[in-house]
Amino acid sequence: MTSGEISKTFFxxxxxxxxxxxxxxxxxxxxxxxxxxxxxxxxxxxxxxEPFQRQAYYVPARxxxxxxxxxxxxxxxxxxxxxxxxxxxxxxxxDPRTGEILxxxxxxxxxxxxxxxxxxxxxxxxxxxxxxxxxxxxxSPQLGRDGADMVDWIARQPWxxxxxxxxxxxxxxxxxxxxxxxxxxxxxxxFPEIAGFDDYxxxxxxxxxxxxxxxxxxxxSMASMAANAYDPERNLLPAVPVVDEDxxxxxxxxxxxxxxxxxxxxxxxEPTYADGNxxxxxxxxxxxxxxxxxxxxxxxxxxxxxxxxxIAGTDYTFADLDPGNRPAALAGSGIAVYNRGGWFDxxxxxxxxxxxxxxxxxxxxLMIAPTGHGGFPVADGEALYRAGPYFELFGLEDTQHDIxxxxxxxxxxxxxxxxNGFADEAPVQIFVMGEGWRDEQEWPLARAIHxxxxxxxxxxxxxxxxxxxxxxxxxxxxxxxxSNGASRWNxxxxxAETPLSLDHDAQRRLSYQTAPLPADTEVTxxxxxxLVLSSTAAEADVFVYLEDVAPDGSSLLVTEGQLRxxxxxxxxxxxxxxxxxxxxxxxxDLPWQGFDAADYVPEPLADGAQVRLVFxxxxxxxxxxxxxxxxxxxxxADADNFATHPGxxxxxxxxxxxxxxxxRGAAGSALVLPVIPASVEGETN
Ligand SMILES: [Ca+2]
Ligand SMILES: [Ca+2]
Ligand SMILES: [Ca+2]
Numbered sequence: 001m002t003s004g005e006i007s008k009t010f011f012x013x014x015x016x017x018x019x020x021x022x023x024x025x026x027x028x029x030x031x032x033x034x035x036x037x038x039x040x041x042x043x044x045x046x047x048x049x050e051p052f053q054r055q056a057y058y059v060p061a062r063x064x065x066x067x068x069x070x071x072x073x074x075x076x077x078x079x080x081x082x083x084x085x086x087x088x089x090x091x092x093x094x095d096p097r098t099g100e101i102l103x104x105x106x107x108x109x110x111x112x113x114x115x116x117x118x119x120x121x122x123x124x125x126x127x128x129x130x131x132x133x134x135x136x137x138x139x140s141p142q143l144g145r146d147g148a149d150m151v152d153w154i155a156r157q158p159w160x161x162x163x164x165x166x167x168x169x170x171x172x173x174x175x176x177x178x179x180x181x182x183x184x185x186x187x188x189x190x191f192p193e194i195a196g197f198d199d200y201x202x203x204x205x206x207x208x209x210x211x212x213x214x215x216x217x218x219x220x221s222m223a224s225m226a227a228n229a230y231d232p233e234r235n236l237l238p239a240v241p242v243v244d245e246d247x248x249x250x251x252x253x254x255x256x257x258x259x260x261x262x263x264x265x266x267x268x269x270e271p272t273y274a275d276g277n278x279x280x281x282x283x284x285x286x287x288x289x290x291x292x293x294x295x296x297x298x299x300x301x302x303x304x305x306x307x308x309x310x311i312a313g314t315d316y317t318f319a320d321l322d323p324g325n326r327p328a329a330l331a332g333s334g335i336a337v338y339n340r341g342g343w344f345d346x347x348x349x350x351x352x353x354x355x356x357x358x359x360x361x362x363x364x365x366l367m368i369a370p371t372g373h374g375g376f377p378v379a380d381g382e383a384l385y386r387a388g389p390y391f392e393l394f395g396l397e398d399t400q401h402d403i404x405x406x407x408x409x410x411x412x413x414x415x416x417x418x419x420n421g422f423a424d425e426a427p428v429q430i431f432v433m434g435e436g437w438r439d440e441q442e443w444p445l446a447r448a449i450h451x452x453x454x455x456x457x458x459x460x461x462x463x464x465x466x467x468x469x470x471x472x473x474x475x476x477x478x479x480x481x482x483s484n485g486a487s488r489w490n491x492x493x494x495x496a497e498t499p500l501s502l503d504h505d506a507q508r509r510l511s512y513q514t515a516p517l518p519a520d521t522e523v524t525x526x527x528x529x530x531l532v533l534s535s536t537a538a539e540a541d542v543f544v545y546l547e548d549v550a551p552d553g554s555s556l557l558v559t560e561g562q563l564r565x566x567x568x569x570x571x572x573x574x575x576x577x578x579x580x581x582x583x584x585x586x587x588x589d590l591p592w593q594g595f596d597a598a599d600y601v602p603e604p605l606a607d608g609a610q611v612r613l614v615f616x617x618x619x620x621x622x623x624x625x626x627x628x629x630x631x632x633x634x635x636x637a638d639a640d641n642f643a644t645h646p647g648x649x650x651x652x653x654x655x656x657x658x659x660x661x662x663x664r665g666a667a668g669s670a671l672v673l674p675v676i677p678a679s680v681e682g683e684t685n
Contacts, residue, residue: 062149068124068239069242137321164187166190181330230264368619465664
């Protein structure tokens with residue numbers, strides 16, 4: 001089968017799955033849903049223009065905290081399954097200028113789900129939106145308990161058929177894993193996208209190095225959202241109140257006025273309302289609780305540099321917050337877990353870890369698409385969650401509803417017991433960049449041949465080790481992986497116009513590249529670097545980049561990895577699950593350094609000491625074309641995305657830089673690539 005045929009097969013399959021959904025979706029605008037509801041549902045024509053109805057609730061958590069929930073369900077249907085989407089903020093926004101309610105899920109998508117007989121429940125975590133309460137820390141274990149309480153409450157409602165699924169990406173994916181670990185009885189399936197497993201290693205301190213790009217953006221936006229600030233200029237709107245206290249059918253009047261014009265009402269001495277009516281200040285009281293949230297700021301994260309450091313003055317360590325503590329609780333639950341990742345997402349290794357670790361313990365699936373930290377293209381979704389430039393590069397820009405069709409089949413199977421063949425399909429669906437979608441039976445691929453490419457003389461990279469020698473390289477602290485404003489680490493990849501390339505500062509790196517490839521070469525899996533290094537300085541942070549070099553010399557970034565040299569000893573990856581007495585193995589078995597304070601070796605390169613650093617790059621699936629070269633570039637900094645090593649800060653500020661010595665030869669530095677053998681003509685996977 002040629003790559004074109006594989007790609008076409010996927011689209012035909014997907015288009016077939018889609019037809020019913022799209023038809024229902026377009027019909028829904030003018031008439032009643034025509035698609036099958038649950039067996040008990042009455043599907044009489046709807047009176048309203050929209051095929052769904054909305055109701056807002058406060059749901060009590062076990063400690064009495066009231067959590068905001070808005071439910072959209074099909075009109076005239078009786079008992080339906082529910083998809084719960086819990087968000088850190090804003091289940092819905094309110095435009096105070098018009099009174100319009102803007103749900104976090106597009107109305108097209110709500111129509112899609114309700115027309116297929118599902119209720120959509122949009123919830124706000126404690127400490128956010130119109131929910132009461134305070135988050136004792138972001139990613140608190142409390143949030144999973146709240147999620148389980150919401151699942152239980154929804155399952156008891158007269159409109160619920162007693163089954164639930166969960167959806168959402170990133171933080172909203174975290175809360176799915178966290179909720180599922182409590183095994184609420186009604187929860188049957190979750191669909192977390194671009195979400196974490198080892199958050200210390202993927203977003204806070206990847207490779208043990210403080211990630212400044214992500215932390216800076218995330219903590220600032222979380223704080224302003226929590227205060228329900230109102231600033232239309234920045235498209236910042238408050239969450240929708242749950243209670244219409246004066247019963248006049250309007251919700252805008254439940255939000256206190258911002259009297260001093262700074263965009264916030266929480267700073268006013270006394271609440272003032274536009275209509276002057278007396279109130280119990282329910283919305284204000286809920287919002288005031290958020291001001292005590294513990295935010296993970298850059299400085300607090302920098303102070304908590306090890307995986308077992310206490311964070312932000314709390315008793316929590318990163319190990320407590322990591323969703324990767326939950327697989328043991330999820331195993332055997334029977335809750336189906338569909339993990340969706342993106343090749344250019346900082347969580348892509350996490351998506352792979354979730355799938356491989358849960359496989360064999362509970363039904364699980366893995367899909368990885370060429371996105372950054374974002375979703376598939378949608379008509380009017382959140383701007384931050386766009387698909388990114390690789391969709392266009394690989395001709396995928398028109399796939400906008402595929403992901404809904406896939407979710408529908410997944411939930412139809414697991415929530416409604418519809419035998420749609422879902423369980424017989426391959427558990428892994430990856431987009432092989434340069435080839436197309438492909439089904440696989442496992443991750444990583446068992447047929448991968450781990451091919452060792454040795455660093456050689458003259459910046460070469462090849463299968464034959466050369467004589468023992470060393471290359472010197474002067475670190476440049478201005479080196480950056482940000483390309484046209486975007487990197488894997490700063491969220492901008494999702495809205496970037498062009499794929500990532502490091503050509504702009506290639507001369508500031510040390511590179512090793514292969515000869516032009518004699519044939520197309522597919523690399524699918526987790527590349528590993530073994531770097532044998534000494535330096536004129538005692539400390540080193542190492543950044544490596546795998547690049548595809550075209551015959552004209554231009555290159556694209558394929559994937560990357562990084563490691564702080566202080567964490568040079570390898571530990572068993574099972575230690576990634578910090579909960580004691582639970583021995584469920586973490587898979588795949590990748591190099592892992594532990595990153596606890598006890599794993600940290602001060603000044604490992606002092607006095608010219610030679611170290612061997614072994615670490616994996618983010619997983620990828622990429623076809624290097626015949627005539628292209630595979631290049632590995634090294635740098636000692638990623639200026640726009642990672643903090644400088646504290647032990648090198650003074651040198652960097654004085655304009656100095658270490659010189660590295662990269663050792664090569666049979667026992668020297670190498671890149672190990674998972675190369676996929678070319679399939680025999682006519683063979684399918
Ligand atoms: Ca009102
Ligand atoms: Ca009023
Ligand atoms: Ca104010």
